[in-house]
Amino acid sequence: MTTQAPRFWRSIPQRYNLLGTHCNRCNEYFFPPRNLCPNCRRGAHLESHAFKGTGTIITYTTIHNATDDFERLTPYNLAIIQLDEGPKITGQIVSSQEEVKIGMRVRAVFRILGKEGDRGIIYYGTKFAPLIEPGCQEREEKSSDSA
Amino acid sequence: MRSVSIIGVGCTKFGERWDSSLRDMIAEAGVLAIEDAEITGEQIDALYVGNMSGGRFIEQEHIGALIADCAGLSRLHVPSTRVEAACASGGLALRQAVMAVASGYCDIVIAAGVEKMTDVSSGTAADALAAAADREWECFFGATFPALYAMMAKMHMRRYGTTHDQMAQVAVKNHHHACMNPIAQYQMEIGIDDVNRSSMVADPLHVLDCSPISDGASVVVLAPTETARRFSDTPIKIVGCAQASDTLALHDRRDLTTLDATVHAGRSAFRQAGIEPRQVDVAEVHDCFTIAEILAIEDLGFVEKGHGGRAAEEGLTALDGEVAVNTSGGLKACGHPVGATGIKQAYEIALQLRGEAGRRQVDEVEIGLAHNVGGSGGTALVHIFTR
Numbered sequence: 001m002t003t004q005a006p007r008f009w010r011s012i013p014q015r016y017n018l019l020g021t022h023c024n025r026c027n028e029y030f031f032p033p034r035n036l037c038p039n040c041r042r043g044a045h046l047e048s049h050a051f052k053g054t055g056t057i058i059t060y061t062t063i064h065n066a067t068d069d070f071e072r073l074t075p076y077n078l079a080i081i082q083l084d085e086g087p088k089i090t091g092q093i094v095s096s097q098e099e100v101k102i103g104m105r106v107r108a109v110f111r112i113l114g115k116e117g118d119r120g121i122i123y124y125g126t127k128f129a130p131l132i133e134p135g136c137q138e139r140e141e142k143s144s145d146s147a
Numbered sequence: 148m149r150s151v152s153i154i155g156v157g158c159t160k161f162g163e164r165w166d167s168s169l170r171d172m173i174a175e176a177g178v179l180a181i182e183d184a185e186i187t188g189e190q191i192d193a194l195y196v197g198n199m200s201g202g203r204f205i206e207q208e209h210i211g212a213l214i215a216d217c218a219g220l221s222r223l224h225v226p227s228t229r230v231e232a233a234c235a236s237g238g239l240a241l242r243q244a245v246m247a248v249a250s251g252y253c254d255i256v257i258a259a260g261v262e263k264m265t266d267v268s269s270g271t272a273a274d275a276l277a278a279a280a281d282r283e284w285e286c287f288f289g290a291t292f293p294a295l296y297a298m299m300a301k302m303h304m305r306r307y308g309t310t311h312d313q314m315a316q317v318a319v320k321n322h323h324h325a326c327m328n329p330i331a332q333y334q335m336e337i338g339i340d341d342v343n344r345s346s347m348v349a350d351p352l353h354v355l356d357c358s359p360i361s362d363g364a365s366v367v368v369l370a371p372t373e374t375a376r377r378f379s380d381t382p383i384k385i386v387g388c389a390q391a392s393d394t395l396a397l398h399d400r401r402d403l404t405t406l407d408a409t410v411h412a413g414r415s416a417f418r419q420a421g422i423e424p425r426q427v428d429v430a431e432v433h434d435c436f437t438i439a440e441i442l443a444i445e446d447l448g449f450v451e452k453g454h455g456g457r458a459a460e461e462g463l464t465a466l467d468g469e470v471a472v473n474t475s476g477g478l479k480a481c482g483h484p485v486g487a488t489g490i491k492q493a494y495e496i497a498l499q500l501r502g503e504a505g506r507r508q509v510d511e512v513e514i515g516l517a518h519n520v521g522g523s524g525g526t527a528l529v530h531i532f533t534r
Contacts (some may be wrong), residue, residue: 007390011283032284035506059305059403063289067277068270070289078294078349080398088398090285097350102305113288125288 005121015125018108020087021072022049029085054106057084062097069114081106081128092127099130107131148249152375152382153532156186156494162176164362165530169205169263170217171289172364176487177218177259180366184378188220188304192253194227195243197236197260198486201229203275205263214259233279234435236260237365237489238390238519238528245388247528261364267344270471272360276485279522281396293357295523297349299440302350302421303404306453311351313456314437315342318355318479320465321434325476327507332361342437356437360367361482365490367497387416387516387531397523408527409518410447416516416529417448417530427440427470427531428512429499431492433520434477439463444472445517447529471509474499489528494516496532 011032013019020031023122024045028037031051037044060079063070070076077093093100096108106128114123157179166517167175173196181188196509198210207213215227232239237260244258264272277286280295303309318340325331342355368378375382391411394400403409417424424447432447434440441455449470458464464472475481475495478488496515498504515532 042262059298059302061294061301061352063291063294063348064346064350065293065348066289066291067274067286069274070291071270073289076289078289078298080298080403090281090398091288091395102301107246126290 006139008121008123016110018051018053019125020049020051021046029081029087031087031089051083051085053083053107055081055128057093057100057102057106058082058088059102060093060100062100079128094127094129105131105133138141149251149387150372151245151248151369151386152372153493153497154184154369154370154375154378155180156184156366156380156497157181158330158365158491158494160330160401161361161363161365161484161487161491163263163265167362169201169207169261170213172263173214173259173261174217176261176366176460177214177257177362180257180368184256184368186368186378188223188225190255191220191225191257192221192225192255193244193247194218194225194257194259195240195247196227196229196486197231197238197240197489198229198388199231199233199236199262200275200485202276203267203278207264210261214261218531232526233521234433234483235489235519235521235526235528236486237491238517238524239489241367241489241493241530242388242390242528244369245385248371254371254374256369257366258369258493259366260487260491262486263362264360264484264485267363269360277288284461285398289448291349292523293352294349295311296436296438297352298397299403299442300351300436303441303456304439305413307390307456309441309456311343312339314351314356314441314460315339317434317437317440318342320337320459321473321477321479324466324474324507325480325504327505328476329483329505331476331480332359333392333476333480352436352438358435358478358483361484363482363491364482365487365494367490367493381534383500384533385422385530386533387529389413389415389419390526390528391415392526393524395522395525400524404442405452406442406520406527408445409443409520409529412527412529413447413518416531420531422514422531427514427516429471429474429479429496429509430516430518431475431495432472432518434473434479435483435520437479439520440472440477447516450484466507466509474504474507474509489517489519492519493530500532500534505534
């Protein structure tokens with residue numbers, strides 16, 4: 001993990017708020033923000049976009065053996081999440097190993113990601129937690145009613 | 148462009164080489180290759196060396212000048228260049244060397260690869276390797292290399308019904324091959340149960356699904372094909388040489404069960420060589436994890452997408468299979484000193500095409516292929532070789 005605060009600070013807008021970009025020309029959303037659109041390149045019209053933070057797990061793993069910085073968290077779940085706007089991102093899933101599934105709906109939550117020892121800076125950023133959507137709940141209730 | 152051939156090869160033993168430094172190993176492999184080619188230092192026009200992370204592993208950069216110095220070429224002032232593409236650094240060095248000869252800029256060129264990984268703790272080594280992934284948007288959130296390939300495996304299992312036993316079969320086969328390779332790190336047989344019982348690293352990948360941390364160096368000597376027979380009775384022609392790139396982060400890929408860089412490099416190399424994938428007799432593919440070999444044989448076109456697991460299970464990739472894959476033992480069992488791997492693959496294919504592969508020799512080898520991947524697929528190189 002980085003030991004240089006400026007390197008972390010300059011990505012705070014993205015890490016704290018899931019702030020990415022959107023190309024007005026081809027309509028693709030990018031997270032992390034891209035300053036060059038891979039479709040339109042110099043012809044792109046990029047604008048800043050704050051993602052809703054909801055998405056779906058595309059694939060996942062449970063890490064039992066981590067680098068020194070993350071060893072204390074093992075075992076932990078890591079997934080690739082597709083945000084509802086389109087882009088995919090990598091993040092930890094805060095839930096039990098048994099609970100994580102491909103296709104599971106998740107929402108971004110603000111969490112501590114790491115620390116530079118006892119006196120160094122604390123890294124905050126995004127993890128993902130299971131999302132219980134109002135619609136899903138209703139359906140579940142209905143199905144239990146009918147059962 | 149001129150046709151390019153391999154006129155000499157050399158490789159150290161791979162493994163935990165506590166008694167050897169990076170300098171010792173590159174000199175050892177270099178001398179073997181130069182003696183094999185029967186050339187002198189004065190004939191060498193340039194050196195290219197693949198090395199992923201001298202800075203992190205031994206706190207030494209400037210590996211280009213270092214290897215020229217270690218090879219005793221400093222007083223001849225031979226130009227020497229270090230190239231880096233993570234685990235594909237060796238394959239990249241080979242391609243740079245091929246281009247130098249093909250273009251006519253150089254005649255005799257050395258392509259080398261070296262990595263000394265065991266001077267640091269395994270945690271430090273894992274972190275250095277993780278720098279091949281996206282440091283800011285994968286590793287920052289706790290991704291490790293095995294985790295990235297585990298996520299590809301998970302999706303492959305779900306989409307194509309691939310099983311962990313099929314993945315384990317890749318490790319079993321490659322260990323079996325390594326038992327017949329004197330330079331291999333793990334010359335011991337394992338069974339599927341051993342893989343399943345080994346500790347979990349990142350679900351579904353166990354320790355025995357992963358390539359090890361290794362030390363080693365490999366060297367090949369290139370010359371224009373038209374003069375190659377002056378140096379070697381068995382020159383090996385490089386008939387395809389291609390490279391492709393893709394997004395650095397796995398999550399940005401078009402498809403998480405395909406390495407598009409492999410697909411593109413493969414197609415380009417096959418087109419150059421004017422052959423079809425099914426014509427390949429022997430292939431060294433990038434099996435940094437067992438699932439990676441399954442993806443590679445699919446992406447190179449040896450089997451249909453989704454059939455890689457079954458191919459491993461049915462022995463299609465064994466020594467006597469339709470295409471013998473990773474006869475050296477692969478990264479899994481021969482070892483994976485990252486910068487050296489791409490050159491070791493060319494070394495193994497050259498031995499197979501010369502008929503010098505000993506007990507692991509495949510019968511009637513005419514076409515060989517080497518496939519080297521950087522990171523989780525951000526870079527791929529494919530080389531095709533014939534006699």
